[in-house]
Amino acid sequence: MPSKRLFPQPWTPPGMSESSKRKRQTSGNLTSEYANSARAHRHLIVTRDRATTDDHPILLHAGSPMELTEREDDWHGHRWIWAHADDREGWIPWDAIAWVDKQPYALVDYASTELTVRTGDRLTALERMGGWTLCRSEDKREGWVPDQHLAPAT
Numbered sequence: 001m002p003s004k005r006l007f008p009q010p011w012t013p014p015g016m017s018e019s020s021k022r023k024r025q026t027s028g029n030l031t032s033e034y035a036n037s038a039r040a041h042r043h044l045i046v047t048r049d050r051a052t053t054d055d056h057p058i059l060l061h062a063g064s065p066m067e068l069t070e071r072e073d074d075w076h077g078h079r080w081i082w083a084h085a086d087d088r089e090g091w092i093p094w095d096a097i098a099w100v101d102k103q104p105y106a107l108v109d110y111a112s113t114e115l116t117v118r119t120g121d122r123l124t125a126l127e128r129m130g131g132w133t134l135c136r137s138e139d140k141r142e143g144w145v146p147d148q149h150l151a152p153a154t
Contacts, residue, residue, distance in 0.1 A: 043153040044135065046121040050114075050149050057113045058083060058090035060106035068097070068104050076148065078130040093130030115143025122153055 060066060064085065071082035079094035083104075090112040098107040115135055117123070123135035123145065132144040 042125040044123045044125055044133070044150045045153040046117040046119055046123065046145070046149055047151050048149050049118050050116065050145060052114045052116045052143070054090060054112060054114060056088055056090075057111050058085060058088045058092060059112075060085055060092065060096070060108075060110045062106055062108050064106050066092075066097075066104050066106060075146075076131040080130060093132075095129060113143040115141060115145050117145055117149065123150070125150075 060083075066083045066085040069082045069084070073080045073091065080091045081094055081097070083089065083092045085106075092110060092112065096107050096110050098105045115123075115137065117135075117137070122138055125133045125135055126142070127134040128147070131147050133147055133150060134142065135145050135150075136142050
């Protein structure tokens with residue numbers, strides 16, 4: 001199943017205070033300069049092979065609740081957490097989580113679908129989050145690829 005592209009505007013949880021909204025708009029999350037840099041399609045080339053590691057990616061819809069575990073990871077300076085939703089589980093970037101009354105919700109549509117790539121493949125960047133880039137291959141497959149496997153195409 002192809003990955004859904006992230007929405008340009010994050011979901012605003014009901015009951016979120018105005019100060020939290022302003023803080024989120026200016027903090028280092030989905031609206032950061034890092035994420036905005038990938039909004040314009042960019043052409044990339046794969047610098048090393050990577051095979052898909054998850055056959056059942058977690059799928060989240062903006063505003064849907066999820067269950068988080070205590071399992072966390074730091075992926076090249078980006079915080080990731082293990083989550084459960086709708087009988088699926090997987091890693092999600094911390095910046096894709098909104099909190100309302102101590103309950104975590106998906107801030108954006110997110111699918112953890114990874115893209116199997118080979119050195120030299122040419123891709124189009126769609127979004128960036130948590131040290132990964134959502135890419136579209138020349139044969140129209142979509143999925144996430146670690147940033148350290150990508151370079152600007154010349």
